[in-house]
Amino acid sequence: MKAGIVGLPNVGKSTLFNCLSNAKAQSANFPFCTIEPNLGVVNVPDPRLEKLESLVKPERVMPATVEIVDIAGLVKGASKGEGLGNQFLGNIRECNAIIHVLRCFENDNIVHVDGSVDPIRDKETIDIELQLKDLETVEKRLDKVTRAAKAGDKKVAKEMDLLNRVKEALLTGVSARAVQVSDEEKELLDSFQLLTTKPVLYVCNVDEKSAKNGNAYVEQVKDAVKGEDAEVIVLAVATEADITELESYEERQMFLEDIGLEEPGASKLIRAAYHLLNLQTYFTAGVKEVRAWTIHQGDTAPQAAGVIHTDFEKGFIRAEVIPYNDFITYGSEAKVKEAGKMRVEGKEYIVKDGDIMHFRFNV
Numbered sequence: 001m002k003a004g005i006v007g008l009p010n011v012g013k014s015t016l017f018n019c020l021s022n023a024k025a026q027s028a029n030f031p032f033c034t035i036e037p038n039l040g041v042v043n044v045p046d047p048r049l050e051k052l053e054s055l056v057k058p059e060r061v062m063p064a065t066v067e068i069v070d071i072a073g074l075v076k077g078a079s080k081g082e083g084l085g086n087q088f089l090g091n092i093r094e095c096n097a098i099i100h101v102l103r104c105f106e107n108d109n110i111v112h113v114d115g116s117v118d119p120i121r122d123k124e125t126i127d128i129e130l131q132l133k134d135l136e137t138v139e140k141r142l143d144k145v146t147r148a149a150k151a152g153d154k155k156v157a158k159e160m161d162l163l164n165r166v167k168e169a170l171l172t173g174v175s176a177r178a179v180q181v182s183d184e185e186k187e188l189l190d191s192f193q194l195l196t197t198k199p200v201l202y203v204c205n206v207d208e209k210s211a212k213n214g215n216a217y218v219e220q221v222k223d224a225v226k227g228e229d230a231e232v233i234v235l236a237v238a239t240e241a242d243i244t245e246l247e248s249y250e251e252r253q254m255f256l257e258d259i260g261l262e263e264p265g266a267s268k269l270i271r272a273a274y275h276l277l278n279l280q281t282y283f284t285a286g287v288k289e290v291r292a293w294t295i296h297q298g299d300t301a302p303q304a305a306g307v308i309h310t311d312f313e314k315g316f317i318r319a320e321v322i323p324y325n326d327f328i329t330y331g332s333e334a335k336v337k338e339a340g341k342m343r344v345e346g347k348e349y350i351v352k353d354g355d356i357m358h359f360r361f362n363v
Contacts, residue, residue: 001294002039003201004095004275005080008122010110011103012205012237014038017070019240019266027063038070044274044292045267048324048354052283052290055331064281064292066274069095089133093193097276098200100111100126100271101237104217105207119217130195135170137194138163141142147240162188170196175349177229200230203237203269211236217237231272235265280353283324284308285333301349305359315363319345324354 005013021040023345044064053061071091075169092098102119103112142163145156169179175196181189189197196295202225204218214234222232236259243264246252256264281292282304295304299319322333326341333356337343351357 004069005100052323058290064289104204134194315361317360320358322356
């Protein structure tokens with residue numbers, strides 16, 4: 001599962017990517033510094049994993065991960081191929097969610113592609129380009145469906161209705177994710193592979209003094225996205241970059257305390273991106289390994305087993321489940337069993353975030 005970092009040139013995308021992945025994507029003070037998308041596999045910070053490690057004392061610990069993609073900066077006209085438009089939009093299409101970085105700080109030494117700081121204008125620039133590209137996609141599909149309807153295909157009526165509603169929204173500057181759809185229509189809408197149906201996390205990139213409480217620009221962004229199903233996070237990206245350069249955990253914590261933060265903002269962002277992708281974690285815990293496994297919210301026990309190996313799903317018999325809090329309370333699997341807190345679940349069980357699981361299977 002991938003989350004793509006997008007934004008205008010010079011808003012801090014590559015610096016943020018470096019913070020998240022500890023990779024070193026090129027970062028400089030001119031547009032189109034990033035041309036090829038950089039890909040980083042990022043560990044999802046999870047304090048529960050540390051607690052399980054302290055109790056089980058395994059040989060190794062494997063956290064959950066999410067892929068983060070640093071995508072080239074976009075400019076006006078991208079939907080028509082301006083700048084790196086087509087490449088940029090193609091890279092977004094491959095992602096499951098969007099991390100949209102907005103510049104919310106003043107600094108005369110860092111040029112802005114439009115000459116001034118205005119996060120709402122910047123947001124609208126990218127929204128419009130994505131909407132225009134989606135409009136092109138919808139119109140092409142609508143043309144195809146209309147021809148099928150004229151040829152007597154009655155199955156396309158629902159699709160035509162949905163396409164027309166999405167087109168109407170896009171023409172009024174509303175992204176496709178805001179269109180009200182039924183469960184059945186959602187599946188159909190997803191099949192269109194539109195850019196503006198992807199969930200969005202807005203990252204307000206602020207200066208160090210605004211890292212804790214934000215600023216006027218952040219308030220503007222929060223107000224502007226009220227009607228969207230989106231999250232807003234405040235991050236001082238340059239400061240986060242300084243923190244990642246510090247060698248020891250103690251130094252990093254002191255730096256964070258000095259600016260009034262409890263943990264790096266990058267950690268909050270990774271967790272938010274994980275949830276934005278509708279992902280959750282279950283654990284396996286043994287002396288060889290304590291591991292966090294990534295599944296979709298709503299996955300069943302066999303689906304969760306299949307993440308370890310397809311044979312586990314095919315030959316699934318049952319799952320032995322310990323709720324995370326019970327494991328922490330009793331301190332070991334043996335004591336959980338003694339207390340009668342381990343459950344045996346079948347194929348219909350919906351896995352809960354934090355479940356500790358063992359699978360019985362036969363192939």
